[in-house]
Amino acid sequence: MNNSTTSAPGRSGNASIRLGAVDICKNYGPVAANRNVSLGIAPGGIHAIVGENGAGKSTLMRIFQGIEQPDCGHIIIDDTPIRLSGPKQALNLGIGMVHQEFMLAPDLTLLENLVLGNEPEAHSLGVLSTIDWSQAKRAGHALARQTGVRVDWKRHAGGAPVHMQQFVEIMRLLRFGARILILDEPTAVLAPPQVDDLFNLLRNLSANGTTIVFISHKMNEVLALADTVSVLRQGQVTFEAKVCDVDVHTIASHIVGGHSDKTVKPHEPAAIKAHSTGTICNVRNLCVRAKEMSHPLHDVSFSINKGEILGLAGVSGNGQDELVECLVGLRMPHAGTVTLDREDITHATNAQRRRLGLGYVSADRAKEGLAASASVLFNVIAGSHRDRPIKKGLFLNPKVMRTSAIERLTKLAVKYGRLNDVAQSLSGGNQQRLVFARETASEPTLLIVSQPTRGVDLNGIAVIHEFLKTFCDNGGSVLLVSEELDELLSLSNRIIVMADGRIVGETTAGSTDVTEIGQMMVMQGAHNG
Amino acid sequence: MIADQLIAAAITMTTPILLAAMGGLVNRQAGIVNIGLEGKMLVGAFTAVVVSSITDGWLPAVLCAALAGSLVGLLFSLVITRANANMIVAGLGLNVLIAGVLGFVLNWYFDASGTLRLPDVTLLPHVLPSTVSSIPVVGRTLENLEPLTIFAWLSVAALPFLLANTRLGLWIRVSGNAPQVARAMGLPGKNVQDFSTAFAGFFAGLGGAHLALASIGLFNEGLTAGRGFIALAAFYFGRDKPVATAMVCLLFGFLDATQIRMQTAGLPPKLIGTIPYLLVLIALCIVGWRASRKESPS
Numbered sequence: 001m002n003n004s005t006t007s008a009p010g011r012s013g014n015a016s017i018r019l020g021a022v023d024i025c026k027n028y029g030p031v032a033a034n035r036n037v038s039l040g041i042a043p044g045g046i047h048a049i050v051g052e053n054g055a056g057k058s059t060l061m062r063i064f065q066g067i068e069q070p071d072c073g074h075i076i077i078d079d080t081p082i083r084l085s086g087p088k089q090a091l092n093l094g095i096g097m098v099h100q101e102f103m104l105a106p107d108l109t110l111l112e113n114l115v116l117g118n119e120p121e122a123h124s125l126g127v128l129s130t131i132d133w134s135q136a137k138r139a140g141h142a143l144a145r146q147t148g149v150r151v152d153w154k155r156h157a158g159g160a161p162v163h164m165q166q167f168v169e170i171m172r173l174l175r176f177g178a179r180i181l182i183l184d185e186p187t188a189v190l191a192p193p194q195v196d197d198l199f200n201l202l203r204n205l206s207a208n209g210t211t212i213v214f215i216s217h218k219m220n221e222v223l224a225l226a227d228t229v230s231v232l233r234q235g236q237v238t239f240e241a242k243v244c245d246v247d248v249h250t251i252a253s254h255i256v257g258g259h260s261d262k263t264v265k266p267h268e269p270a271a272i273k274a275h276s277t278g279t280i281c282n283v284r285n286l287c288v289r290a291k292e293m294s295h296p297l298h299d300v301s302f303s304i305n306k307g308e309i310l311g312l313a314g315v316s317g318n319g320q321d322e323l324v325e326c327l328v329g330l331r332m333p334h335a336g337t338v339t340l341d342r343e344d345i346t347h348a349t350n351a352q353r354r355r356l357g358l359g360y361v362s363a364d365r366a367k368e369g370l371a372a373s374a375s376v377l378f379n380v381i382a383g384s385h386r387d388r389p390i391k392k393g394l395f396l397n398p399k400v401m402r403t404s405a406i407e408r409l410t411k412l413a414v415k416y417g418r419l420n421d422v423a424q425s426l427s428g429g430n431q432q433r434l435v436f437a438r439e440t441a442s443e444p445t446l447l448i449v450s451q452p453t454r455g456v457d458l459n460g461i462a463v464i465h466e467f468l469k470t471f472c473d474n475g476g477s478v479l480l481v482s483e484e485l486d487e488l489l490s491l492s493n494r495i496i497v498m499a500d501g502r503i504v505g506e507t508t509a510g511s512t513d514v515t516e517i518g519q520m521m522v523m524q525g526a527h528n529g
Numbered sequence: 530m531i532a533d534q535l536i537a538a539a540i541t542m543t544t545p546i547l548l549a550a551m552g553g554l555v556n557r558q559a560g561i562v563n564i565g566l567e568g569k570m571l572v573g574a575f576t577a578v579v580v581s582s583i584t585d586g587w588l589p590a591v592l593c594a595a596l597a598g599s600l601v602g603l604l605f606s607l608v609i610t611r612a613n614a615n616m617i618v619a620g621l622g623l624n625v626l627i628a629g630v631l632g633f634v635l636n637w638y639f640d641a642s643g644t645l646r647l648p649d650v651t652l653l654p655h656v657l658p659s660t661v662s663s664i665p666v667v668g669r670t671l672e673n674l675e676p677l678t679i680f681a682w683l684s685v686a687a688l689p690f691l692l693a694n695t696r697l698g699l700w701i702r703v704s705g706n707a708p709q710v711a712r713a714m715g716l717p718g719k720n721v722q723d724f725s726t727a728f729a730g731f732f733a734g735l736g737g738a739h740l741a742l743a744s745i746g747l748f749n750e751g752l753t754a755g756r757g758f759i760a761l762a763a764f765y766f767g768r769d770k771p772v773a774t775a776m777v778c779l780l781f782g783f784l785d786a787t788q789i790r791m792q793t794a795g796l797p798p799k800l801i802g803t804i805p806y807l808l809v810l811i812a813l814c815i816v817g818w819r820a821s822r823k824e825s826p827s
Contacts, residue, residue, distance in 0.1 A: 107706040116699065116714050116716070128695055128696070131696060
């Protein structure tokens with residue numbers, strides 16, 4: 001196995017800081033993504049970097065990888081200040097990054113993917129030389145032993161389980177000589193038992209001297225895995241500690257900072273009002289078969305009452321997206337029924353459901369929620385184009401279109417330049433408010449909302465939360481799917497928990513807390529995976 | 530006797546399609562669908578006839594045809610990989626452009642319309658002594674065997690190994706399958722794609738040379754008659770696998786050969802001539818249907 005030949009300055013086992021940052025600043029126009037960030041990560045440790053969306057984690061990681069250059073400050077590798085020119089140099093110095101999207105070619109075998117870019121040659125004919133597969137296999141087996149993972153190297157990467165792909169990507173970085181592994185939310189795509197496997201692997205690596213940095217926003221993972229933790233908030237390191245010295249609440253309060261009264265306040269029982277009774281939506285024994293890249297649903301049943309917010313919690317990728325798609329008519333279940341206002345809509349089209357009073361705020365704002373390159377005007381009017389007076393004869397009435405667009409946008413305080421600006425020119429929070437403005441214009445009785453505050457700034461979050469509450473006070477119902485447990489706890493009347501395609505628990509918001517729900521999300525499915 | 534002739538004709542008819550298809554499948558494995566094979570075959574055929582007439586030798590003619598094909602291929606590739614042109618539109622454009630330019634050159638320089646007859650065109654030599662013709666069934670095939678047919682079938686045997694086991698082969702496959710991965714791993718993805726398109730041009734050029742120099746020894750504007758597209762269908766149907774693709778080429782070659790025989794039997798020739806193309810359409814439908822079956826849950 002030929003490791004990288006570029007020698008790291010002062011590459012030695014006794015460096016006091018393996019990877020560090022000193023006073024790093026990075027601005028994107030007026031936005032300060034990183035402000036005087038300083039970090040020091042000791043060799044062989046596992047360091048967690050936590051923070052909200054937009055706290056500056058990704059920017060910092062891009063700087064560590066050499067993709068972005070800091071405006072001021074510098075990074076440190078093995079106690080030596082370094083300026084990185086790009087990912088290749090970072091890798092040569094031993095910094096390897098595992099992205100959320102794996103960098104494996106699906107049609108190639110895992111072994112082929114392992115050696116990609118650094119193929120062992122049977123004889124030296126340059127690019128025409130044949131690959132020494134037996135040497136590749138030996139390297140693969142050695143890495144598998146080192147990490148404590150069993151790998152079927154002949155398998156195509158595309159057909160291998162997701163965690164196996166991740167492990168092979170980690171092994172490939174190790175084979176390139178990575179001594180520092182940076183993992184960007186590595187558990188986001190994994191089921192709970194696979195998370196355990198990953199953590200075991202990372203612990204093995206750490207014990208053998210690899211330094212590990214992982215980005216996360218899941219507290220339980222930080223506590224389970226990390227030795228040290230840094231909290232980033234609004235581009236600054238606001239808190240650093242050894243994990244053994246802190247508890248969840250301390251970390252959480254530093255993550256949300258001054259707004260802690262807004263987002264992590266315990267639920268006020270007063271907010272749970274018994275609204276008008278009766279169910280608006282009834283889901284019975286819904287089953288969906290697994291297709292490529294999707295999670296099956298097993299016998300999902302629940303109902304949504306009139307005037308309530310029903311929260312749906314779960315680790316992402318446990319079937320929530322598939323359930324939402326079944327409810328809005330983008331995916332057909334193979335068994336079970338869905339009723340809306342006593343009408344069977346199991347096999348209705350999305351348009352039919354919308355006519356019955358369904359609104360849908362997609363988790364994938366850029367692709368499903370908005371036509372990103374179309375104008376603000378068209379985005380907020382879309383779906384109403386058949387309704388009079390916006391439709392006039394065969395054509396649209398531009399005047400009415402504009403006035404009703406402005407009316408809708410004002411209602412949610414969307415900040416935009418001109419109506420003809422493209423939707424993607426708005427900030428994340430305003431884009432999301434635009435989606436809400438459109439979806440509620442038809443006065444739906446049931447709003448299905450998935451990850452409404454993902455990538456939305458704090459002010460936008462407040463507006464959206466306030467809006468959802470008002471919507472329910474006026475008699476509407478909401479299914480709120482979110483990975484942010486605090487959001488679910490502060491908004492929902494009831495919370496159902498999903499794991500491995502099943503509903504594994506139900507609780508009322510007043511009688512539970514983050515830990516209980518977190519445990520339901522994580523513990524369930526561990527025995528049947 | 531008839532079987533004899535039929536097999537010999539089928540093998541001869543297969544060679545140009547096979548050569549173009551081998552180039553095209555490597556190209557497609559690297560992620561470029563080469564619609565321009567037809568044009569490159571035409572360039573190869575033209576070059577082969579001209580060079581053969583000038584040098585009086587088949588080998589320089591074949592080599593120049595291949596080089597001309599790969600040069601056109603490389604330029605075509607740069608248009609796609611560097612100028613980000615759409616590969617389908619660029620390929621169609623290339624075919625029209627080449628047909629137009631060759632037609633112009635025929636008129637302007639050779640003062641010929643449509644067909645170019647040159648003196649002293651050397652045909653491809655037969656490699657085996659004529660005594661082999663006495664062998665039953667395959668005798669005539671062996672007698673007709675020339676270097677390009679042998680090369681074509683050798684490449685069918687060698688390509689699976691080369692693609693699977695060389696560094697370049699691995700790079701070609703990853704460039705087509707996951708270009709972003711190739712980039713992330715520091716591989717020269719675009720160069721690999723350019724190489725593969727030049728490679729396809731090389732093989733298409735050889736295919737054109739075979740069309741011109743196997744037996745007729747002249748160039749005609751309609752010489753390729755859609756064989757570049759038949760090759761395209763062959764590697765689609767053969768899922769870019771050399772051996773499977775070769776079998777499909779053999780089938781098309783066989784149909785081509787029977788078609789000619791049926792014409793002599795008095796059936797309407799134009800109608801019979803459409804059979805291979807009809808089969809291409811059916812083949813593509815089958816490929817698509819099989820792919821959609823594979824995606825749906827079992």
